[in-house]
Amino acid sequence: MFEEENEIEIKCPNCSPADETWHEILKPGQSPVAKCMDCGHVHSYRIPRVKMKTVKAIVSQMEDSVVMQTLLPEDERFFIDDEFVVEDMNTGDVVPIIITALECDDKRKPSAAVKDIDTIWGRAIDEVTVKVGIQRGETTESVETKVPGDFKFVVGQNIKLEGKDYPIISIKVRGGAFKSRDGDYVLAKKVKRIYAKKPYQGSRSRY
Numbered sequence: 001m002f003e004e005e006n007e008i009e010i011k012c013p014n015c016s017p018a019d020e021t022w023h024e025i026l027k028p029g030q031s032p033v034a035k036c037m038d039c040g041h042v043h044s045y046r047i048p049r050v051k052m053k054t055v056k057a058i059v060s061q062m063e064d065s066v067v068m069q070t071l072l073p074e075d076e077r078f079f080i081d082d083e084f085v086v087e088d089m090n091t092g093d094v095v096p097i098i099i100t101a102l103e104c105d106d107k108r109k110p111s112a113a114v115k116d117i118d119t120i121w122g123r124a125i126d127e128v129t130v131k132v133g134i135q136r137g138e139t140t141e142s143v144e145t146k147v148p149g150d151f152k153f154v155v156g157q158n159i160k161l162e163g164k165d166y167p168i169i170s171i172k173v174r175g176g177a178f179k180s181r182d183g184d185y186v187l188a189k190k191v192k193r194i195y196a197k198k199p200y201q202g203s204r205s206r207y
Helices: none
Strands: 002-004 007-012 016-027 033-036 042-044 052-061 064-073 077-079 083-087 094-104 107-109 111-113 119-124 127-136 139-148 152-154 158-161 164-173 185-187 191-197
Touching: 007 033, 052 094, 052 127, 064 083, 077 094, 094 111, 119 127, 127 158, 127 164, 139 158, 152 164, 158 191
Parallel strands: 052 119, 127 191
Antiparallel strands: 002 007, 007 016, 016 033, 033 042, 052 064, 077 111, 083 094, 094 107, 094 119, 127 139, 152 185, 158 164, 164 191
8 A cells, every 4th residue: 555645555355456646635534535536436545554663774884783673564575785764763763775685583695574673784785885996007996985885986087085086997896796897886885996007107096
């Protein structure tokens, strides 16, 4: 069942008893009445009560982690790598995350319904810290930079670090894949590591 302002998607006993269709809400409240937009039939309907569950969420950002408590519908299902927003019941803090693990009865599963989940493990993606390896001849220097999670890093373009531009030569994606062709891009929230090289004399940032 979906609701949108003065409309709701429910089953129509006249023309669509098996599948939900859009209705105009004529009377909200405890005894709601709606009009089917397909056939014009007016009828009452029931809004099912959704059971909610408090779930612990452990959100990490580099070395730091914070424990949050969030209220979720029991019938909602999550998968590893899903993105969703955790709202802490105690502080009101809101953090967008990527799910990295789902813990159910001391076991980790690739997917689970909220009613079975004890803990959601996630990585914050509103602002992420990206590791960059800068090649200087035979040595590689490791530095870090903070950017928004949806920031695009593009192979062949420059990344600005400490006031200097470094051409990106490849990007390691979380999960093991590499991007190394000019024009390939990866969102910061999915970057494992960026490889860049010593800047060309007089190069300019393309960001």
